[in-house]
Amino acid sequence: MADPAQLKRYRAGLETLVWQGGGGPLQQSAVDELVRGLSGLLGTRVRPRTSAPARAALVVGTPASSALIRELVPAADLAELGDEGYVVRRVTRRGTDVTVVAAHADRGVLYGAFHLLRLVQTRRPLERVDLTERPAAPLRMANRWDNDDGSIERGYAGRSFFDWEELPRLDDRYTDYARVLASLGINGAVINNVNTPADYLAEPFLTKLAALAGVLRRYGVALYVTANFAAPIDLGGLDTADPFDPGVRGWWTRKAEEIYGRIEDFGGFLVKANSEGRPGPLDYGAPTPTVPTCWRTR
Structure with a gap:
């Protein structure tokens, strides 16, 4: 960091990280990110501890998981933020400055941790920080156009980093991808092209998808899959994909249950229908949307 005085202030306030545990995997991810990020940004080893020291510290958690959070942040301030909102706040405890990343739920803690790291990375002062954030949209999704052969539709972004031949063996890039999404507050990802074959809804892809979902889950990102409208024909052996046909409806119900x-x-399906020659409801005299539709199955 170019400013020695600013670095000194950051180190004094943030190199002691207090996390009293008790949260789930998302809280653990938040703490891991703070340890990794602050250690790198401050040039000092940051280690979590469970008790508050007599000097300045960073305290992270929820009221349910941390007595310190209950002491430092009024519960009413957090409850109204829902499961994804958070506060990043400097408070005084027994004459000592404490920086707090707090939320009502674990997902908010994760988002708050990334916000604090952005503040430090961009060299923002923390002496009077008092931020309250809550997402305006409940669903914030990344829509990828990756194909199973490693290409990306129309060459938009080079080659895909999803290696379907190697999955379910995981690559570190999948974790980095989940980290990137969470750092931006994105909570859903469609991992395949809208112009998709039906294969993604059957083995061996289901095992591969489950492995990816496990990585995304640790960062609060739900996995979505693009579904081919004609899948009941291509996979189910039916002679129609008519959405009003009881057999077709039954097939989709069983398939959704299998995936869940x-x-x-699992977040649900993204369906591109009756666009650029793709099958859809118009083939059966039913109305269709003019844009791809996200179909949440629950």
Whole structure:
């Protein structure tokens, strides 16, 4: 950091990280990111501890997981923020300055941790920081156009980093991808092209998708899949994909149940229908949207 005085202030206030545990995997991810990020930005080793020291510190958590958070931040300030909102606040405890990243739920703690790292990375002063954030939109999704052969539709972004031949063996880039999404507050990702074959809804892809979902889950990102409208024909052996046909409806119900049995937090399907020659409801005399539709199955 170019400003020695600013670095000294950051180190004094942030190199002691207090986390009293008790949260789930998302809180653990938040703490991991703070340890990694602050250690690198401050040039000093940051280690979490469970008790508040007599000197300045960074305290992270929720009221349910941390007695310190309950002491430092009124519960009413957090409850109204829902599960994804958070506060980043400097408070005084027993004459000592304490920087707090607090939320009502673990996902908010993760987003707050990334916000604090942005403040430090951009060299913002923290002496009077008092931020309250809550997402305006409940669903914030990244829509990828990756194909199973490693290409990306129309060459928009070079080659895909999803290696479907190697999955479910995981690559470190999948974790980095999840980290990037969470750092931006994105909570959903469609991982395949809208012009998709039906194969993604069957084995061996379901095992591969479940492995990816496990990585995304640690950062609060739900996995979505683009579904081919004609999948009941291509995979189910039916002679129609008519959405009003009871057999088609039954097939989709069973398929959704199968996927949720493998991926409990599966987000749902994105369907491109009756566009650029793709099959859709118009083939059966039913109305269709003019843009791809996100179909949340729960």
